[in-house]
Amino acid sequence: MIEAKRLKKYFPVERGFFRRKTGEVKAVDGVDLFIGKGKTLGLVGESGCGKTTLGKLLLGLLEPDSGEIIKEKGLKTNIVFQDPFGSLNPRMRVEQIVTEGLKIEKRIEHLKRSAERLMDTVELPRKSLAKYPHQFSGGERQRISIARAIATKPNFIVCDEPVSSLDVSIRVQILTLLVNLQKEFGLSYLFIAHDLGAVRHMSSTVAVMYLGKIVEYGPKEEIYKRPLHPYTKSLLLSAPTPYPKAKKEKVLLKGDVPSAVNPPEGCRFHTRCPYAFEVCPINEPLLMQYSTNHFCACHLHQPKSNKNI
Amino acid sequence: MNILEVRDLKIYFYAEQGIVKAVDGISFDIKKGSTLGLAGESGSGKTVTALSILNLVDPPGKIINGQIKYNGASLLDLDAEKMRMLRGKEISIVFQEPLTALNPVLSIEEQMYEMLLAHRRLSKNGCHKIVIEYLKKVNIPSPQKILKDYPHQLSGGTRQRVMIAMSLLLNPKLIILDEPTTALDVTIQAAILDLLMQLKEEMDLSILFITHDLGIIAEIADDVVILEKGRVVEKAGTLEIFENPKNDYTKRLLNAARFLEVSPL
Numbered sequence: 001m002i003e004a005k006r007l008k009k010y011f012p013v014e015r016g017f018f019r020r021k022t023g024e025v026k027a028v029d030g031v032d033l034f035i036g037k038g039k040t041l042g043l044v045g046e047s048g049c050g051k052t053t054l055g056k057l058l059l060g061l062l063e064p065d066s067g068e069i070i071k072e073k074g075l076k077t078n079i080v081f082q083d084p085f086g087s088l089n090p091r092m093r094v095e096q097i098v099t100e101g102l103k104i105e106k107r108i109e110h111l112k113r114s115a116e117r118l119m120d121t122v123e124l125p126r127k128s129l130a131k132y133p134h135q136f137s138g139g140e141r142q143r144i145s146i147a148r149a150i151a152t153k154p155n156f157i158v159c160d161e162p163v164s165s166l167d168v169s170i171r172v173q174i175l176t177l178l179v180n181l182q183k184e185f186g187l188s189y190l191f192i193a194h195d196l197g198a199v200r201h202m203s204s205t206v207a208v209m210y211l212g213k214i215v216e217y218g219p220k221e222e223i224y225k226r227p228l229h230p231y232t233k234s235l236l237l238s239a240p241t242p243y244p245k246a247k248k249e250k251v252l253l254k255g256d257v258p259s260a261v262n263p264p265e266g267c268r269f270h271t272r273c274p275y276a277f278e279v280c281p282i283n284e285p286l287l288m289q290y291s292t293n294h295f296c297a298c299h300l301h302q303p304k305s306n307k308n309i
Numbered sequence: 310m311n312i313l314e315v316r317d318l319k320i321y322f323y324a325e326q327g328i329v330k331a332v333d334g335i336s337f338d339i340k341k342g343s344t345l346g347l348a349g350e351s352g353s354g355k356t357v358t359a360l361s362i363l364n365l366v367d368p369p370g371k372i373i374n375g376q377i378k379y380n381g382a383s384l385l386d387l388d389a390e391k392m393r394m395l396r397g398k399e400i401s402i403v404f405q406e407p408l409t410a411l412n413p414v415l416s417i418e419e420q421m422y423e424m425l426l427a428h429r430r431l432s433k434n435g436c437h438k439i440v441i442e443y444l445k446k447v448n449i450p451s452p453q454k455i456l457k458d459y460p461h462q463l464s465g466g467t468r469q470r471v472m473i474a475m476s477l478l479l480n481p482k483l484i485i486l487d488e489p490t491t492a493l494d495v496t497i498q499a500a501i502l503d504l505l506m507q508l509k510e511e512m513d514l515s516i517l518f519i520t521h522d523l524g525i526i527a528e529i530a531d532d533v534v535i536l537e538k539g540r541v542v543e544k545a546g547t548l549e550i551f552e553n554p555k556n557d558y559t560k561r562l563l564n565a566a567r568f569l570e571v572s573p574l
Contacts, residue, residue, distance in 0.1 A: 256497065
């Protein structure tokens with residue numbers, strides 16, 4: 001469906017009146033990925049790792065500095081944002097919001113019918129169409145965002161943390177809706193998240209990103225049961241679990257995420273890695289294959305081959 | 310022995326559209342030296358409950374009924390000056406968003422000195438020593454380096470560590486943590502929770518931990534109060550709530566949390 005090869009996007013850091021370039025934020029720094037038809041790639045990483053930039057590159061909202069994006073013919077894309085408060089125009093009625101993208105290809109009389117069908121699809125009452133965004137709860141607003149995203153009948157949607165700002169009980173409903181829509185319309189998703197919680201229910205494949213690089217990539221079962229990269233392990237073990245007796249052995253990381261302006265030399269994770277050894281600050285590990293479709297970039301492991309994603 | 314007792318607390322907001330019963334008759338206790346988890350979703354009244362303990366509820370909100378007793382003494386009867394002396398010294402609070410809780414135009418050093426000097430007579434040198442000691446306590450590797458920084462120059466994790474250091478500066482007995490790790494990344498959250506539990510032992514603290522995350526509750530709380538729309542729907546020991554929840558809302562929250570949890574290895 002959609003494929004990226006050696007994708008790079010740097011943002012200049014400018015200082016002073018003459019906007020001298022003083023550095024670069026390496027937001028996306030040589031990323032390969034592949035998303036099949038009707039499949040979901042879960043993209044996980046913490047704030048500032050470049051996951052949203054990567055999503056925007058795939059949508060064509062940003063131009064990559066280098067690398068290429070190979071799209072299947074007839075690929076139609078759209079996006080669902082994290083914040084259902086900021087991403088809906090407060091002065092528009094729901095009907096206008098969800099049909100905005102349709103106006104160029106449909107006659108007025110069809111728009112109302114399409115809008116009603118969209119409400120049915122996202123399980124909101126049809127009378128919602130006459131209301132404004134502020135009259136809805138966060139979960140309902142996210143349903144409106146989803147209706148808007150599917151209105152133009154896309155086949156690939158970037159879901160950028162669509163449930164992160166919602167209450168836990170509402171999250172489950174929105175995730176269920178996204179899964180149902182995927183089955184119904186054969187959608188492909190890039191599902192962006194900052195932890196491995198929701199991703200488990202959404203994705204067939206998971207990519208873990210750290211400071212602009214994918215550090216681990218593989219089938220969901222592998223990532224959750226046999227994580228290779230210490231960062232993936234830490235993400236899995238850092239999240240608190242709702243079982244008081246579960247005594248997990250935590251992998252506590254040192255310090256903060258370093259700045260993406262001057263990422264650490266060698267392995268970018270070495271400054272926080274509890275297992276770092278001599279080569280880590282010197283050589284940058286490459287993404288290597290360990291088993292079918294399971295890739296990892298870490299000096300701790302001996303790869304079977306160095307095939308690309 | 311309870312360090313805090315809340316009885317039949319009601320906090321209403323008098324808005325133009327009518328009265329919002331944000332907290333509607335809740336009661337709970339915090340045992341000395343223990344951690345109470347106050348859990349609920351948005352709009353459950355958990356933050357306003359925290360604010361009421363330090364008499365920080367602003368109009369149109371009003372505490373209209375109830376008792377809040379700290380070590381047996383009623384907090385709601387204290388005059389403004391006595392309450393001010395108690396804040397930070399006996400009970401302190403850490404908010405979710407350190408960027409809004411810290412003063413943006415004062416350096417870290419300035420705001421920490423200000424807090425110390427409001428309660429104690431100290432020389433500049435004396436202040437400096439204490440501030441460095443507390444920044445070390447919260448595992449900031451080189452405290453000297455951040456003293457002259459302003460809040461926006463620090464990372465989210467460091468800012469929250471500074472907030473925690475500030476809240477401990479006057480050696481309070483009870484600390485209220487209102488979603489202190491919600492805005493942070495999971496790996497940073499884990500480190501901060503670890504730090505908080507360590508400090509609790511070290512400084513003999515009692516904790517009121519407010520969160521929407523039942524995972525955190527399971528990890529750190531001794532007792533749990535579940536709030537829904539301003540009412541207590543269930544309260545019990547942590548093991549009891551997680552292994553044998555009685556209320557339907559508690560069960561729903563727990564199921565959702567377990568559905569979304571990152572499976573343990």
